[in-house]
Amino acid sequence: MPETSVLTISNWSVGYLDQPIVKDFSASFEAGTVASLIGGNGAGKSTLLKSIFGLNKLFAGEMSFEGQPVHRLAPADRLKAGIAIVPQGRCNFPQMSVRENLLMGGYVLSPAAAKIAFDKVVTLFPMLGRKLPEMAGNLSGGEQQILETAMVLQINPRLLLLDEPSLGLSPLMQSEVFETVDDIRKEGVTVIMAEQNVFGSLMISDRAIVLELGRKFMDGPAREVMYDPRIRTAFLGGDPAHADIEQGVLQ
Numbered sequence: 001m002p003e004t005s006v007l008t009i010s011n012w013s014v015g016y017l018d019q020p021i022v023k024d025f026s027a028s029f030e031a032g033t034v035a036s037l038i039g040g041n042g043a044g045k046s047t048l049l050k051s052i053f054g055l056n057k058l059f060a061g062e063m064s065f066e067g068q069p070v071h072r073l074a075p076a077d078r079l080k081a082g083i084a085i086v087p088q089g090r091c092n093f094p095q096m097s098v099r100e101n102l103l104m105g106g107y108v109l110s111p112a113a114a115k116i117a118f119d120k121v122v123t124l125f126p127m128l129g130r131k132l133p134e135m136a137g138n139l140s141g142g143e144q145q146i147l148e149t150a151m152v153l154q155i156n157p158r159l160l161l162l163d164e165p166s167l168g169l170s171p172l173m174q175s176e177v178f179e180t181v182d183d184i185r186k187e188g189v190t191v192i193m194a195e196q197n198v199f200g201s202l203m204i205s206d207r208a209i210v211l212e213l214g215r216k217f218m219d220g221p222a223r224e225v226m227y228d229p230r231i232r233t234a235f236l237g238g239d240p241a242h243a244d245i246e247q248g249v250l251q
Helices: 045-053 075-081 098-105 111-124 126-130 141-153 171-186 198-203 222-227 229-236
Strands: 005-016 019-030 034-038 057-065 083-086 159-163 190-194 207-212 215-221
Touching: 005 045, 005 190, 019 045, 019 057, 019 190, 019 207, 019 215, 034 045, 034 171, 034 198, 045 075, 045 083, 045 159, 045 190, 075 083, 083 141, 098 111, 098 141, 111 126, 111 141, 126 141, 141 159, 141 171, 171 190, 171 198, 198 222, 207 222, 215 222, 222 229
Parallel strands: 034 190, 034 207, 083 159, 159 190
Antiparallel strands: 005 019, 005 057, 207 215
């Protein structure tokens, strides 16, 4: 596994209005890995993810990306630095074609760079190449999630933040989305993912961070966290020694 930290967060307290939601969070994320943020509703997963991109209020703490402080940068400047986010819910242009959506994803690039980026994501996600003329809004939920991820990947982020990428999808589509995350990691992109589908996310993650009431409750290798009795009982239902641990969305 790579040993270079791409993102370091120290004593991080973030939230909205006058109260932090995530408190005193510290962690470093290694380059080219997938980390899952797991926890119950209201645990602070989405708040933490958004804060890395600068979308909420910073109360205290520091953050560095590739060795440079970024915690005071605006979201647009974090994007330029190489940090990108795919937020929860649909965020494409539903009445535009898949091709047009992908072109919009690369609108900040020069024409030559945009062509290279377009070809790269169509190669990475062949499904998009087959559906270029279709309206984005006519794609399945999983296909739209992949499209939105491809739109962001065109600007070549080194850190990709995914907020609930499998939310509301069928088991088959969840499987495709998680396979997509694995493919992105193979391209060398670091991924931090907030996800309610604990089993599916842990199966393709290198690391898991469990949040509880805005604080870090557990942090370790994904498989160790998955087999921890407390996590198994809270999120996966039952004894991890039983055969049902092998039943999941990735079958």
